[in-house]
Amino acid sequence: MVITQMQPHFIFNVLNIIYYLCAKDTKLAQTAIDDFSSYLRTNIDSLVSDELAPFSKELEHVKNYLDLEKLRFDEELEIEYDIGPTDFHLPMLVVQPLVENAVKHGIAKSPNGGKLIVRTIEDYDNYYIYVIDNGVGFDTKKKPANDGRSHIGVENVRVRIEKRVNGKLEIFSTKGKGTTAVITIPKLPGEKSNVKPDDDDDGDEAVSKD
DSSP, rough: OOOGSHHHHHHHHHHHHHHHHHHOHHHHHHHHHHHHHHHHHHHHHHHHHOSOOOOHHHHHHHHHHHHHHHHHHHGGEEEEEEEOOOOOOEEEESSSSHHHHHIIIIIIOOOOOOOEEEEEEEEESEEEEEEEEEEEOOTTSSSOOOHHHHHHHHHHHHHHHHHHHHOOEEEEEEETTEEEEEEEEEEGGGGGGGGGGGGGOOOOOOOOOO
């Protein structure tokens, strides 16, 4: 189930942060509670609905999650949204697990933190969602470590994208430089008129750590 992807450590960290903020900054604590409530609500909604969701809703969920992580990591987590197309649909909760992996296994393990970029682009045939971090990276040729739910979550995302929208998930990483996850979602016939074939954007752009 999608709900099982929620990491207990994240929930406990958020509750501890809110507890601290209640005494130090009540206004920020209220904002954190609102973000956390929205985060939980979207996860719970996914249990009762298997419908495709607009990307704009998924992006809102990602932002709620990252706003909460920003409270924890502060300046060690830099976030950039480079959002192009949003008028397409995808299975619920397929971007947030990739973002969580980027924070937890990429940026959080880097001594100086790092930068996370969420980007969408399109070409004539597909929509693309990029989750890019310049954290510690990993060797893609090695078998993934048995790190529990994180690996299960990524495979869950991959399967759901393939089955629901005939899309795919690709992950590229270089140890010491970072990781890029790319979701490709084929366009429906009527959507292909949005971009001319000769205006394709391959979206290849590296992220370097300052």
